[in-house]
Amino acid sequence: MSEQHPTPVSVLGLGAMGRAIADAIHRGGHPTTVWNRTAGRADSLVAKGLALAPTATAAVEASPVIVVCLLDDASVRDTLTPLADSLAGRLVINVTTMTPQQAREAAAWAAEQGIEYLAGAIMAIPQMIGLPVASLLYSGSTAAFDTHRPLLELLGGARFFGSDAGRAALYDLALLGSMYAMFAGVAHGAAMVASEGLPTAEFVAMAGPWISAMTTGLPRHAEYFDSGDYAAEVQSLDFNKAALDTIAEASREQGVGTDVIAAVQTLIDRQVAAGHGKDSFARIFESIRHPADAS
Ligand code: FVH
Numbered sequence: 001m002s003e004q005h006p007t008p009v010s011v012l013g014l015g016a017m018g019r020a021i022a023d024a025i026h027r028g029g030h031p032t033t034v035w036n037r038t039a040g041r042a043d044s045l046v047a048k049g050l051a052l053a054p055t056a057t058a059a060v061e062a063s064p065v066i067v068v069c070l071l072d073d074a075s076v077r078d079t080l081t082p083l084a085d086s087l088a089g090r091l092v093i094n095v096t097t098m099t100p101q102q103a104r105e106a107a108a109w110a111a112e113q114g115i116e117y118l119a120g121a122i123m124a125i126p127q128m129i130g131l132p133v134a135s136l137l138y139s140g141s142t143a144a145f146d147t148h149r150p151l152l153e154l155l156g157g158a159r160f161f162g163s164d165a166g167r168a169a170l171y172d173l174a175l176l177g178s179m180y181a182m183f184a185g186v187a188h189g190a191a192m193v194a195s196e197g198l199p200t201a202e203f204v205a206m207a208g209p210w211i212s213a214m215t216t217g218l219p220r221h222a223e224y225f226d227s228g229d230y231a232a233e234v235q236s237l238d239f240n241k242a243a244l245d246t247i248a249e250a251s252r253e254q255g256v257g258t259d260v261i262a263a264v265q266t267l268i269d270r271q272v273a274a275g276h277g278k279d280s281f282a283r284i285f286e287s288i289r290h291p292a293d294a295s
Contacts, residue, residue, distance in 0.1 A: 006030040007151065010063040012056060012079060013096070014041040018069035020126035021095070021155060025067070026050050027130070028154035035059035037079075060086040065148065068094040073102040080106075088114040091144050093152075095120035095136070099173065100166030107140055107165030118144040119165040121172030122155075129155055139167040182211065188251070188260040195254035224282035231279065238277040241268050 006029045011022040014036035022045055026032040033051040034042050035058070042052045053059035060066055060083050070076050076096050080087065092115050094106060103119045110117035118141050124134035134156025138145050145152070145160045152158040161167040186207050190200040224230050244265045251258045267284035276283055 007065050007148070008033070008063040009065045009067060009151065010035065010053070010059040011067045011069065012036075012059060013069040013071075013075075014045070015069065015071070016126045017095075017122065017129070019045060020129040021067060021069055022050060023048065024130035024154050025151065028151070030151065030154075031063075033059050033062040056083055057086050060090065063090070065091045065093065065151070068092055068096055070096045072096065073098045073106070076106060080109075084113045084115075091116040091118065091141070091148070093118045093120055093144070093148070095122050097121065097172065098169050100170045103139075103169040104164070104166040116141050116144050117165060118148075119168050120152075121168040123172065123175060124156055131156065135159065137161060137168040137171050139163065139169075140165040184260045186211075188256070191256040192251060192254050195256050221282045221285075224280055225285045230276065230283040230286075233280070235281060236278050237268055237271055237281055237283060240281045241265075241272055241277070244268060 008031040009025050010033040011018055011025065012035050014022065014034055018034075018036070019041065022032055022034050026045070026048065031051070032045075033053050034045055035053045035056050036042055042050070046052050051062065053062060056079060066087065068076060068080065070079060073096070076094060076098070080092070087110075092110060094103075094117070098106065098119075107117045107119060119139050121137040122129075122134070123137065128134040136152065136156050137159050138152065139161040140163065142160070142163055145158075149158060161171060186204065189207060190203055193200055193203040244261060248258045248261045248265060251261060264284070267287040268281070270287045271277070271279065271283045
């Protein structure tokens with residue numbers, strides 16, 4: 001549809017993220033209809049001029065494009081399965097967090113029902129939606145991504161990963177996993193500092209720039225991962241094992257848990273035990289990638 005007549009869009013799911021998405025789409029000029037399982041969550045949107053559908057079926061039938069932003073795979077199945085007939089011939093853009101396999105199953109189900117399907121993954125919190133800092137990943141229908149790119153860009157940066165509907169979810173969960181492990185590491189460091197009664201603010205102010213500086217080495221890590229050649233240029237796994245052992249010992253001395261550090265030690269120890277102590281730290285990738293085979 002032309003910019004003079006923006007495509008009507010319906011949004012199913014009005015949690016914190018669904019509300020932010022509906023609001024951004026409406027601000028972008030699209031007639032926007034919303035629905036939520038529990039009443040009352042649309043009040044602020046209705047006050048801004050969005051239409052509240054009385055049922056999910058009515059919401060679907062109001063628009064050719066349906067954005068789904070629910071809690072998880074089970075809630076998507078619960079909601080969409082009874083709507084199959086109404087959804088046929090429409091486009092579903094599902095930005096609910098799912099596993100790659102769940103996303104592929106959802107896409108296969110949609111294809112069986114005659115529903116066009118674009119899987120989305122949101123690298124943002126609700127407050128970031130509509131700002132350039134928000135990044136959304138998509139895979140699935142190429143035609144849907146190309147046709148509706150201006151709509152998608154109302155939410156943030158839009159990047160397409162091809163026709164495999166699971167690919168956006170794969171990158172989403174890989175990025176989230178990296179983030180959670182990083183935050184767990186900072187929490188460990190903060191606990192060490194707090195063990196001496198110190199406020200963590202000064203530590204955190206140092207941790208951010210420190211981690212940021214270290215990330216300049218990530219492209220080299222990707223070369224190790226992709227080539228399988230882990231010949232160390234600087235610090236070896238043996239060196240890093242000694243460092244991690246010292247951190248663990250210090251943690252015990254300070255009376256704080258070693259869970260986060262122990263996880264890294266385990267990854268290193270498997271590689272060292274397999275005779276790879278002279279290789280780069282990046283070799284812990286092999287412990288993760290082949291959990292039953294640490295060779
Ligand atoms: N919020 C965030 O920061 C993150 C950022 C990254 C991506 N996530 C994903 O976005 C999905 C929705 O997240 P949300 O923040 O909107 O989540 P909630 O506020 O908890 O709202 C959940 C909505 O799902 C509805 N719902 C739950 N179960 C069912 C069901 N069985 N049938 C129908 N609807 C269901 C719930 O409805 P209600 O409880 O109000 O009736 C909310 O609308 C999510 O995948 C994040 O991982 C957000």
